[in-house]
Amino acid sequence: MWHDLLSVQVPIAEKVLRTVGVYALIVILFRLSGKRGLANLNTFDFVVIFLLSNVVQNAVIGNDNSLLGGAIGATTLVAVNAALNRWLAVNERAVRLVEGKPTTIIEDGRLLTGALRHLALRPTEVEHAVRLQNGDDISMVAVGRLEPDGQLVIVLKPSEQNATRADVQRLETRLEAIENFLASLATDPGHHPTES
CATH class of the missing domain: 3.30.240.20 (bsu07140 like domains)
Incomplete structure (x- = not known):
């Protein structure tokens, strides 16, 4: 039993290459399918995603059903994804190439x-x-x-657009000036500030 769990039935290099190849293929397919594929998923998009994982499963694992083989494939996927995300974080040209433009x-x-x-x-x-x-x-x-x-x-x-805090502050300042003006008129009805 332990032998079957830990014995990799496909060479490790082949398993890594298979995983990287399938990852690259999926990235290219999503890039070609357009922007809506990631944010506005409808029922048909979900069906494709669920079926896609089953379709490419054998391409990733090959004839290997071992626990260690699965761990190698999973580790490769996570490592390739992390590397791609780091590359995209530092290279604007790569972002345009992989993700496209608005x-x-x-x-x-x-x-x-x-x-x-x-x-x-x-x-x-x-x-x-x-x-x-x-x-x-x-x-x-x-x-x-x-x-x-x-x-x-x-x-x-x-x-x-909604009013900003600066807009509200300007209105409060103007209102205060008007109130002060009206208060000055109430205390000295014969005095007009414009006469001085």
Whole structure:
């Protein structure tokens, strides 16, 4: 029994190469499938992900069902993923190569239908994402971009943005000046500050 658990039935170098190859293939497939694959998963996307793990399982493990063989494959996957993430963290060119560039899908309150078609997004999906980010309607959006990681980033039109603390502070200062002016008029009705 212990022999079967610990005896690697495929050469270790082959197991590592198989794992790296399958990892690279999956990264390329997700890159080619587009940005929506990671953030806006629908039912069909989940089906593909679940089936994908079964489809590539034998390509990773080969004819090896040993515990040690599985541990080598898992360690290789984690190490390759960590190395890729570190590379992407320090190399902007690698990020563009592996992840791509943002795509503008909303401009001045209008959906860019060509970009939506290219990304295989439905207008209802975009409308839902805008509502999740406190936009009531697409017409409120100045610019909306789908980032390489699949996240929709929107910038509301200035007239639609919430007030900032600085805006509130300016209003409080103006209100205080008006109150002071009115108070000075109440105490000296014959004096007008503009007369001095």
